[in-house]
Amino acid sequence: MTTRTEHAASAPxxxxxxxxxxxxxxxxxxxxxxxRRSSGAERPAVVIPLVRRxxxxxxxxxxxxxxxxxxxxxxxxAASRTLAETTGLAPSFLEQLYAFGDVxxxxxxxxxxxxxxxxxxxxxxxxxxxxxxxxxxxxxxxxAFDHNQIVDYALWRLRNKVGYSRIAHGLLPGLFTLADLRxxxxxxxxxxxDPANFRRQVEGSGTLIPTDxxxxxxxxPARLYRYNHDVELAERGPLPR
Amino acid sequence: MTTRTEHAASAPxxxxxxxxxxxxxxxxxxxxxxxRRSSGAERPAVVIPLVRRxxxxxxxxxxxxxxxxxxxxxxxxAASRTLAETTGLAPSFLEQLYAFGDVxxxxxxxxxxxxxxxxxxxxxxxxxxxxxxxxxxxxxxxxAFDHNQIVDYALWRLRNKVGYSRIAHGLLPGLFTLADLRxxxxxxxxxxxDPANFRRQVEGSGTLIPTDxxxxxxxxPARLYRYNHDVELAERGPLPR
Numbered sequence: 378m379t380t381r382t383e384h385a386a387s388a389p390x391x392x393x394x395x396x397x398x399x400x401x402x403x404x405x406x407x408x409x410x411x412x413r414r415s416s417g418a419e420r421p422a423v424v425i426p427l428v429r430r431x432x433x434x435x436x437x438x439x440x441x442x443x444x445x446x447x448x449x450x451x452x453x454x455a456a457s458r459t460l461a462e463t464t465g466l467a468p469s470f471l472e473q474l475y476a477f478g479d480v481x482x483x484x485x486x487x488x489x490x491x492x493x494x495x496x497x498x499x500x501x502x503x504x505x506x507x508x509x510x511x512x513x514x515x516x517x518x519x520x521a522f523d524h525n526q527i528v529d530y531a532l533w534r535l536r537n538k539v540g541y542s543r544i545a546h547g548l549l550p551g552l553f554t555l556a557d558l559r560x561x562x563x564x565x566x567x568x569x570x571d572p573a574n575f576r577r578q579v580e581g582s583g584t585l586i587p588t589d590x591x592x593x594x595x596x597x598p599a600r601l602y603r604y605n606h607d608v609e610l611a612e613r614g615p616l617p618r
Numbered sequence: 619m620t621t622r623t624e625h626a627a628s629a630p631x632x633x634x635x636x637x638x639x640x641x642x643x644x645x646x647x648x649x650x651x652x653x654r655r656s657s658g659a660e661r662p663a664v665v666i667p668l669v670r671r672x673x674x675x676x677x678x679x680x681x682x683x684x685x686x687x688x689x690x691x692x693x694x695x696a697a698s699r700t701l702a703e704t705t706g707l708a709p710s711f712l713e714q715l716y717a718f719g720d721v722x723x724x725x726x727x728x729x730x731x732x733x734x735x736x737x738x739x740x741x742x743x744x745x746x747x748x749x750x751x752x753x754x755x756x757x758x759x760x761x762a763f764d765h766n767q768i769v770d771y772a773l774w775r776l777r778n779k780v781g782y783s784r785i786a787h788g789l790l791p792g793l794f795t796l797a798d799l800r801x802x803x804x805x806x807x808x809x810x811x812d813p814a815n816f817r818r819q820v821e822g823s824g825t826l827i828p829t830d831x832x833x834x835x836x837x838x839p840a841r842l843y844r845y846n847h848d849v850e851l852a853e854r855g856p857l858p859r
Contacts, residue, residue: 400689403642403719403729448641448727452719475857476717476731478644478693486689488644490717490729526856533855541782614774615767616716 404489405455406443406524408474408531409464412498412548412564413511421498421564422513423535425528426463427520429508434484435521439512441528443489456492463509468494470547470610474531482523493531495547515567539565542611543584546604554592554599555579584608645730646696647684647765649715649772650705652737653789653805654752662739662805663754664776666769667704668761670749675725676762680753682769684730697733704750709735711788711851715772723764734772736788756808780806783852784825787845795833795840796820825849 412421427439442463446455453471460468471494478488512518514532517525538544545561559575579585583605590601653662668680683704687696694712701709712735719729753759755773758766779785786802800816820826825846832839 401644401687403644446642446719446729449721451721452717452729473716475714476693478687478731480690480692488687488693488729488731490719529856537853537855612778614778615770 401486401488403446404443404487405446405452405459406441406489406491406527407456407459407463407471408441408491408493408528409460409468409496410493410514410531410535410548411496411511412561413513414498420560420569423515423532423564424511425514426509426511427517428463429510430521431508438521439510439518439524440521441491441524442509446490452490453492456490456494459492460494463506464496465506466496468496468547470495470544472611472613474527474534477523477527479523489527491527491531493534495544497548497550536565538611543604543608544610546584547610549604552588552590552601552603554601556599558585558602642727642729644687645684645728646687646693646700647682647730647732647768648697648700648704648712649682649732649734649769650701650709650737651734651755651772651776651789652752653739653802654754655739661801661810664756664773664805665752666755667750667752668758669704670751671762672749679762680751680759680765681762682732682765683750687731693731694733697731697735701735704747705737706747707737709737709788711736711785713852713854715768715775718764718768720764730768732768732772734775736785738789738791777806779852784845784849785851787825788851790845793829793831793842793844795842797840799826799843 409426411424413424414421426442428442430436430438430440442459444455444459444462446452450458452473456471456473457467460466460471471492474491474493476488476490480486482489514528517528519525520528535544539562545558545565548561549557555576556572558579559570559572562575563570585602586605588601588603591598592601650667652665654665655662667683669683671677671679671681683700685696685700685703687693691699693714697712697714698708701707701712712733715732715734717729717731721727723730755769758769760766761769776785780803786799786806789802790798796817797813799820800811800813803816804811826843827846829842829844831842833842
């Protein structure tokens with residue numbers, strides 16, 4: 378028995394079920410989360426932008442923004458380009474989510490490297506682009522390809538990660554109240570949090586810097602905080618930046 | 619400005635730096651961790667199997683086991699096949715690690731979907747395959763391509779994950795003592811842990827089931843435990859199984 382290493386293209390394939398690799402194409406897609414407030418709603422909704430397909434397969438269905446990976450383009454660069462083309466925005470957080478490569482996920486063989494991104498609420502207004510619309514991420518129509526499954530997985534990652542990292546701040550503007558921050562957690566987790574417990578936990582976390590500013594309005598004045606940028610939104614480990 | 623969705627192959631590319639996608643090939647590689655005890659060593663070493671390349675590029679250098687993705691083969695199936703061809707074993711844990719796709723990581727354009735796996739110590743004996751050898755994961759030679767960086771990232775993921783999941787059990791045989799389990803943590807984290815504190819933590823975790831067996835030998839008899847398989851080694855979320 379012989380062994381093979383990656384890039385050993387000319388080694389004989391062991392199984393007849395494996396066919397030539399030149400039929401496999403690589404796409405990059407991005408799940409872009411933001412928050413949207415609607416009057417009367419108990420909490421903001423987690424929303425994502427989708428693009429309506431204008432060709433087959435799945436003509437007319439909504440799909441994640443994305444495109445083919447360019448031959449001279451890195452994976453993260455392709456994800457950033459996708460995001461810029463769809464929303465015109467640079468994300469506050471961008472991370473690789475997962476590579477989806479099931480054989481039958483598309484009529485032709487496509488491996489999609491999927492990223493997920495956060496865009497702050499104050500800059501996620503409806504893009505002035507044809508065929509792009511923001512949807513409530515928890516109430517999507519049937520999407521093209523396996524994109525419903527991809528969004529479900531991205532939501533699961535978001536909910537997990539909000540518990541052990543600082544990524545909630547990727548959805549907030551530069552100055553915010555503790556109530557704003559709590560609302561982000563509530564929107565992601567889909568449930569109410571006790572305000573006093575929440576205040577105690579975040580004040581002990583070292584990630585917030587109180588400012589001298591206050592928000593005034595119909596309620597009593599609330600102190601404005603900013604994020605401590607010495608603390609990274611999420612650990613990347615030894616991956617290159 | 620137009621928008622594009624994934625699979626919109628015939629849409630014009632916006633940048634001249636993007637070339638045709640048919641030059642991009644997809645490989646799958648796997649970082650396979652196991653433990654190896656050597657006499658006199660304070661704790662077991664975390665080891666990985668590497669394959670010596672027998673062709674260019676990087677002829678003669680060691681590389682992660684892997685190969686080209688087959689046209690009719692899913693990503694995880696390709697990773698499992700790789701593992702079987704290299705070690706003849708089925709892993710106790712297999713998870714997608716990351717997709718590496720830097721433009722210059724190989725002379726030709728290759729996107730590698732990398733998995734990581736755990737193999738139990740009692741079944742990770744040296745494979746009877748040419749050009750395969752187990753190495754201490756923390757003291758590797760210079761590997762082919764970006765494989766040193768990939769192993770570093772996999773080690774970082776392993777060390778992180780051992781703190782909030784049960785994957786240490788993926789490196790243990792069916793029956794083990796608390797000292798065995800502590801040694802796995804010590805090997806992964808690279809430092810000694812206090813035995814009494816460790817015992818308190820794992821006994822409170824609900825993941826261990828005490829058996830009636832004991833290991834006897836030069837020390838006083840130590841109770842044998844088994845893993846509670848109602849608890850998953852690691853959460854996969856809504857990803858298909």
